[in-house]
Amino acid sequence: xxxxxxxxxxxxxxxxxxxxxxxxxxxxxxxxxxxxxxxxxxxxxxxxxxxxxxxxxxxxxxxxxxxxxxxxxxxxxxxxxxxxxxxxxxxxxxxxxxxxxxxxxxxxxxxxxxxxxxxxxxxxxxxxxxxxxxxxxxxxxxxxxxxxxxxxxxxxxxxxxxxxxxxxxxxxxxxxxxxxxxxxxxxxxxxxxxxxxxxxxxxxxxxxxxxxxxxxxxxxxxxxxxxxxxxxxxxxxxxxxxxxxxxxxxxxxxxxxxxxxxxxxxxxxxxxxxxxxxxxxxxxxxxxxxxxxxxxxxxxxx
Amino acid sequence: xxxxxxxxxxxxxxxxxxxxxxxxxxxxxxxxxxxxxxxxxxxxxxxxxxxxxxxxxxxxxxxxxxxxxxxxxxxxxxxxxxxxxxxxxxxxxxxxxxxxxxxxxxxxxxxxxxxxxxxxxxxxxxxxxxxxxxxxxxxxxxxxxxxxxx
Numbered sequence: 001x002x003x004x005x006x007x008x009x010x011x012x013x014x015x016x017x018x019x020x021x022x023x024x025x026x027x028x029x030x031x032x033x034x035x036x037x038x039x040x041x042x043x044x045x046x047x048x049x050x051x052x053x054x055x056x057x058x059x060x061x062x063x064x065x066x067x068x069x070x071x072x073x074x075x076x077x078x079x080x081x082x083x084x085x086x087x088x089x090x091x092x093x094x095x096x097x098x099x100x101x102x103x104x105x106x107x108x109x110x111x112x113x114x115x116x117x118x119x120x121x122x123x124x125x126x127x128x129x130x131x132x133x134x135x136x137x138x139x140x141x142x143x144x145x146x147x148x149x150x151x152x153x154x155x156x157x158x159x160x161x162x163x164x165x166x167x168x169x170x171x172x173x174x175x176x177x178x179x180x181x182x183x184x185x186x187x188x189x190x191x192x193x194x195x196x197x198x199x200x201x202x203x204x205x206x207x208x209x210x211x212x213x214x215x216x217x218x219x220x221x222x223x224x225x226x227x228x229x230x231x232x233x234x235x236x237x238x239x240x241x242x243x244x245x246x247x248x249x250x251x252x253x254x255x256x257x258x259x260x261x262x263x264x265x266x267x268x269x270x271x272x273x274x275x276x277x278x279x280x281x282x283x284x285x286x287x288x289x290x291x292x293x294x295x296x297x298x299x300x301x302x
Numbered sequence: 303x304x305x306x307x308x309x310x311x312x313x314x315x316x317x318x319x320x321x322x323x324x325x326x327x328x329x330x331x332x333x334x335x336x337x338x339x340x341x342x343x344x345x346x347x348x349x350x351x352x353x354x355x356x357x358x359x360x361x362x363x364x365x366x367x368x369x370x371x372x373x374x375x376x377x378x379x380x381x382x383x384x385x386x387x388x389x390x391x392x393x394x395x396x397x398x399x400x401x402x403x404x405x406x407x408x409x410x411x412x413x414x415x416x417x418x419x420x421x422x423x424x425x426x427x428x429x430x431x432x433x434x435x436x437x438x439x440x441x442x443x444x445x446x447x448x449x450x451x452x
Contacts, residue, residue, distance in 0.1 A: 236448035258351075264442060265435035267347035269340060272439040273389070274448030 022170075030121070030172030031179050034112040037136035039104030039143060047145025050138045052285050053204040054131070058278045059088045068152055074098070075156040079125055081232060084161035086125045094151040107143050114175060121171035123164070129178050129220065130206035138204065177217060183208075183225035184297075193289075197297025200290060201226075210238045210275075226301060231274055238274070242301040250299075257295040261288070329388045332378040335371040342367040343438075346415070346431045358422035361431075365416030368434070372409045376402070389447045401445060408437040 051057070051073075060073035068074045075090035075098075090098040099107070106117040114121055114128040122128065134142075184198045201207050212220040213229040221227075228240030243249075250256045263271035263280035271280045283291055342364040348354040349361070379401070384390050394401045411434040418426040 231448050236450055238448070262432075262435075264439035265432050266350065267340075267343045267435055269343075269438070269442070270449070272442040273446045276448075277439055277443035 025170055025173045028173035028176055030175050031113070033109060033115065034132070036105045037108045037112070037139045039108070039140045042140035042142075042144030044141070044144040044148040046138075047141035047143070047148075049286065049290075050134070050142040050204055051145055052282050053200055053290070054134070054142070055204075055206070055279060055282050056091065058275075058282070059126075060091050062152075062154065066154070068154060072149060072152055073146075074152040074154040076154060078160075081125065081161070084159070084164075086123065086159045086161065087156045088126070089156050090152065090154045091146055092149050092152040092154075093147050094153050097153050097155045098151060099146060100151060104140070104143050107146075108139060111139060114171070121168055121175070123159070123161075123168070123171065124174075124178065124218075127206045127209040130203060130209055132179065133182060133199070133203035135199070135203070174217065174219075178219045180220070180222045183222040190300075193293045193296045194300060196290065197293035197295070200294050201297055205294070207241065211241050226298075236274060239270070241298055244299050244301070253292070253295040253299045256299060257288075257292050260284075260291050260295060328378045328380060328383050329385065329390075332375055332390075335375050335378065339368050339371045339438075342371075343431075343435070346427075347435075350428055350431055356424045356427065358419045358424075358427075361419030361427050362416050363419070365412055365419050369409055369412040369416060372405060372412060376405055389449070391445050391447050394445050397444075401441070404437065404441040404445075408434065408441065411437045 057071070057073055059077070059079055060075050061070060061077045062068035062072065062074045063076035063078075066074075066076055068076075073091040075088050078085040078087055092098040093100040095101050102117060109115045109117070110122065110126075111128055111134060112132045114124060114126065114132075116122060182198075182202055184202060186195050186198070188195075190198075208220055208222070208225060210232065211226045211228060212222065213224055213227055214220055226241040229238055231238050244256060245252060250259065258266055259268040259271055260280065260283045262268065262284065263277065271277065283294070345354075345364045346361060349356050379390065379394055381395060384392050384395070411430065415427065415430045415434055418424075418430050
């Protein structure tokens with residue numbers, strides 16, 4: 001057999017293998033859509049707290065060079081990952097370029113199932129793997145807050161990630177692997193503060209998205225929740241958040257609470273690199289009781 | 303003197319070695335400077351948290367310690383001194399004016415802290431040290447990489 005026909009044969013076999021793999025993966029059904037949350041009676045002021053706890057503005061801010069008010073989630077700021085950049089969309093209620101024509105059911109499906117109104121899947125750069133744990137009430141409040149924002153016309157560019165559209169259908173099967181029950185479900189025996197902290201960390205806070213190790217398929221290993229991992233920017237580690245009470249780390253929950261609320265302004269110098277600065281700023285805007293709850297939950301992790 | 307290819311490449315190799323060890327030198331120096339700033343901050347933060355009593359003299363000393371280190375640091379970021387071994391992000395040299403501005407703000411804040419210490423002004427000190435911490439944060443957010451080891 002000639003060398004050329006051997007190479008050709010291998011290429012064809014390789015392509016067939018990839019096609020087979022693709023169709024096997026696609027035959028795995030995505031998880032069924034969640035029931036739509038009850039959207040009635042959302043309170044925009046409570047929704048602002050959810051917006052801050054969720055860190056929405058950290059990704060959905062306008063592009064740095066745009067003239068749009070930086071406090072509005074009008075989108076356009078790139079979210080850089082090693083293969084390219086995502087452009088998180090405009091969350092203001094503009095009918096053309098934002099969420100103006102969305103229903104609450106659309107918003108619920110996005111946050112809980114990572115589904116677009118047209119049924120396609122969102123890339124989990126949008127951390128719905130955590131946001132799916134946000135309570136129905138918080139979702140309704142958050143929606144009320146977003147609807148009350150000024151509508152900003154801002155056309156956000158398409159993602160610049162190679163093969164993004166080709167790979168998008170694979171997200172459904174991926175969700176089957178990635179959607180896991182809470183690592184720390186509600187536990188009445190642990191008291192209100194612990195439970196509030198567990199909810200904030202695992203749901204809107206989505207801390208695990210950076211602080212939990214992921215396997216080769218980029219699925220979080222919730223058995224090792226918040227055990228730390230590689231930094232998404234590359235070069236550097238995201239620290240683990242277990243065993244936080246230790247000589248080189250924090251004295252007690254109060255010490256941790258101060259670190260979360262004030263960060264490096266009070267000398268906690270680990271709280272302002274690798275994106276943590278913006279996270280700490282959001283934490284500083286939350287009610288003190290919420291930060292204390294987060295600290296109480298975190299220090300309980302061994 | 304005949305300039306051979308060998309001597310040119312040897313000279314180039316020496317210059318590269320000198321440049322890289324010069325770079326390694328500033329990286330080590332600025333780590334020392336920043337570690338010293340951190341130690342000085344710890345002293346002052348302990349007073350803010352009421353873990354140690356306020357002492358104007360100690361505050362002035364710590365404030366000047368921070369100021370001196372920051373003044374030295376301004377000369378420790380030459381072009382080409384980023385690298386694997388450094389937490390300095392390339393953004394520093396892409397936004398050199400902003401970096402220099404940030405460093406200036408920190409120095410002013412450190413001076414204010416020192417002045418409050420000299421004047422034995424505890425209320426002023428408490429405000430000033432928070433403002434100093436904010437200037438640290440502002441630069442570190444944009445210009446410092448996360449730690450390699452947790």
